[in-house]
Amino acid sequence: MRITIIGGGAWGTTLGQVCIDNGHEILIYDVNPKHVSKINQLTHPFFETQLPNQMKATDNLNHAIAFSDIMLLSVPTKVIRVVLKDINKLLKKPTFFINVSKGIEPETLKRVSEIVLDEIDHQHYKGFVALTGPSHAEEVILRKLTLLVAASTNFEDAKFVQSIFSNESYLRVYTSLDLIGAEVGGAVKNAIAVVSGACTGLGLGENARAALISRGILEIVRVVEFMGGKKETAFGLTGIGDLIVTASSENSRNFQAGKKIGLGIPIEQIYQESKQTIEGIRTIEALEHLSSQNGLELPLIHVAYEIIKGNLLVTDAVPKLLSRDLKSEDF
Numbered sequence: 625m626r627i628t629i630i631g632g633g634a635w636g637t638t639l640g641q642v643c644i645d646n647g648h649e650i651l652i653y654d655v656n657p658k659h660v661s662k663i664n665q666l667t668h669p670f671f672e673t674q675l676p677n678q679m680k681a682t683d684n685l686n687h688a689i690a691f692s693d694i695m696l697l698s699v700p701t702k703v704i705r706v707v708l709k710d711i712n713k714l715l716k717k718p719t720f721f722i723n724v725s726k727g728i729e730p731e732t733l734k735r736v737s738e739i740v741l742d743e744i745d746h747q748h749y750k751g752f753v754a755l756t757g758p759s760h761a762e763e764v765i766l767r768k769l770t771l772l773v774a775a776s777t778n779f780e781d782a783k784f785v786q787s788i789f790s791n792e793s794y795l796r797v798y799t800s801l802d803l804i805g806a807e808v809g810g811a812v813k814n815a816i817a818v819v820s821g822a823c824t825g826l827g828l829g830e831n832a833r834a835a836l837i838s839r840g841i842l843e844i845v846r847v848v849e850f851m852g853g854k855k856e857t858a859f860g861l862t863g864i865g866d867l868i869v870t871a872s873s874e875n876s877r878n879f880q881a882g883k884k885i886g887l888g889i890p891i892e893q894i895y896q897e898s899k900q901t902i903e904g905i906r907t908i909e910a911l912e913h914l915s916s917q918n919g920l921e922l923p924l925i926h927v928a929y930e931i932i933k934g935n936l937l938v939t940d941a942v943p944k945l946l947s948r949d950l951k952s953e954d955f
């Protein structure tokens with residue numbers, strides 16, 4: 625099978641390697657010439673390992689689109705709409721979309737599957753699957769055991785993506801028909817991971833982190849259910865699973881960004897210093913809009929938003945959360 629990968633960052637390149645391991649042909653497209661040339665030299669700016677010989681990249685979108693009718697999207701969600709507009713102008717055949725980016729568009733509160741439907745002409749759209757779950761690229765590139773979920777409203781499409789990415793040595797993919805739950809869980813966990821990092825930056829201990837992860841899961845469930853997904857999905861790989869790997873790992877960029885927020889580093893400086901995508905901060909903005917427009921209770925997200933916007937000192941965050949009315953934990 626031939627697969628085009630849009631975005632040759634850490635995750636797109638890693639999934640390219642999975643495809644090659646599984647006997648598929650790939651072509652990666654990226655706007656960053658440094659990434660394209662490094663990949664073609666079988667190296668990558670974010671990894672020390674040698675990439676497989678079959679790894680190929682281009683900065684020519686026309687070539688990338690002509691290469692296959694399966695398009696794997698692995699760019700930051702903030703550029704997804706504009707990238708899809710460019711793709712749509714060049715598409716000549718029905719194309720299948722797989723998305724691995726995790727986020728919600730703050731202006732529209734749309735998920736990536738909805739943005740794809742907005743931007744791709746009906747006659748060029750063959751299906752959509754979100755491939756998501758607990759996965760650090762840094763581990764998958766070393767072929768360390770990882771479990772993912774292929775979520776789609778169409779079972780055959782989910783099975784198709786399951787079969788492309790699964791192998792018997794390090795990657796196992798489950799199917800799910802709860803596309804909303806999987807997409808929303810993957811996005812919201814990044815926001816909670818930022819809060820968890822802030823907790824560490826503030827010097828709070830493991831008690832606080834465990835409490836925050838538990839209360840964070842509650843906020844994930846609330847958003848998943850509000851947006852039409854299933855609560856149970858939030859308790860699986862794409863929700864709790866992904867939250868665990870992100871909210872307690874120094875490998876996570878969202879956790880690292882939060883840690884810097886906790887240390888009092890300004891948000892602009894955090895963005896400048898990070899060479900890679902930090903989805904969680906933008907997702908916090910999206911979730912704050914969702915919460916304020918719909919009266920959805922998301923206290924952790926709200927406090928994080930106030931800090932990011934400069935309305936609350938990070939050192940005042942804990943007193944603010946603790947001054948809320950005392951409550952029961954009965955569900």
Ligand SMILES: NC(=O)c1ccc[n+]([C@@H]2O[C@H](COP(=O)([O-])OP(=O)(O)OC[C@H]3O[C@@H](n4cnc5c(N)ncnc54)[C@H](O)[C@@H]3O)[C@@H](O)[C@H]2O)c1
Pocket residue numbers: 630631632633634635636637653654655656659698699700701703707724725726727759760761762899900901903
């Ligand atoms: N890194 C991980 O472990 C991981 C795991 C699962 C999911 N994800 C998700 O995958 C997405 C991508 O993550 P990443 O880690 O690869 O990020 P990254 O920052 O490493 O890479 C993003 C890539 O997109 C490219 N890009 C940016 N704008 C572009 C455009 N207009 N056209 C083409 N390419 C463009 C950049 O040059 C870069 O190479 C994010 O949404 C992230 O949440 C990442």
